[in-house]
Amino acid sequence: MSIQSKQTLQNRRVVVTGGARGLGAAFVESLAEEGAQVVFGDVLHDEGQALAARLGGNVHFVALDLADPASIESFVQSAAQKMRGIDSLINNAAITNSGGRLADELSIDTWDAVMNVNVRGTWRMCVAALPFLRDSACASIVNIASDTAIWGAPKLLAYVASKGAVISMTRSLAREFGAHEITVNAIAPGLTEVEATAYVPAERHAYYQQGRALTRAQVAGDVTGPVLFLLSDAARFVTGQVLPVNGGFVMN
Ligand code: NAD
Helix, strand or coil: CCHHHHHHHCCCEEEEECCCCHHHHHHHHHHHHCCCEEEEEECCHHHHHHHHHHHCCCEEEEECCCCCHHHHHHHHHHHHHHHCCCCEEEECCCCCCCCCCCHHHCCHHHHHHHHHHHHHHHHHHHHHHHHHHHCCCCCEEEEECCCHHHHCCCCCHHHHHHHHHHHHHHHHHHHHHHHHCCEEEEEEECCEECHHHCCCCHHHHHHHHHHCCCCCCEECHHHHHHHHHHHCHHHCCCCCCEEEECCCCCCC
16 A cells, blocks of 8 residues: 555554455455554454454454344444544445346345345444544545446346445435545445355356456455555545446446
8 A cells, every 4th residue: 555545544443344254354454454443343253253363453353243233333332432433434244145046036035134234234334333433533434335236237136236225325425424524435346256256157257357457357455455545544535436446347
């Protein structure tokens, strides 16, 4: 990262959802490298505790279930207590569940589960963190969306719809929270090689790779830099934006 963001993320108090593995764990790790304080939550307790133990010091794991509004409240309170406030929030946790099925094969239970975690969970996290963000001099939210919501990936309808809602909420919340000098932006990653996408058939990975301007596989480290940038002071006047990070598979 640049010298500027290094300075500005030092001691930054950041909350990350879904930080136990995958992209979330990459965000937690790079924030720790930048000298930030981090509280991350997840339903994967063993993995979360192991990561916090490995990174030590300023990184803490707290159990979180985004499907449960009461869990969100207690997670945010606990994070704010540990760090004596919150400057930034990365809404990263999400579930896919609907992968591989056509629209008429999806169950209502699956639809509701995806919406509850990805959409309602993101909304409740923003609301729970708001009182603390209002008290911060460098407040920012980064929502992790997906480029599937931009290009309209098939056989993924509940997930795609939920990420479209995350993009819309990002814009609306940017206008509401702007009154408190809180920036709200979204990152829309392309298909990234992490544990959660190991099930995706090789042909689908190849389809993405060939469709990119940068024709290689996308890894978690490709997404951390843009997220850190949006949290940094260098991006204080950037809000309500959606940044695709996908090697040029879709372009805004
Ligand atoms: P992942 O499944 O490894 O990460 C999601 C994390 O959220 C996991 O640690 C999971 O345990 C956690 N989580 C799930 N349900 C939860 C709940 N109810 N409460 C709290 N935590 C919960 O997948 P990932 O690929 O690392 O995805 C991270 C983010 O990036 C997600 O928002 C995903 O939609 C987005 N994304 C990923 C890709 C990709 O190709 N990997 C592409 C575009 C967008």
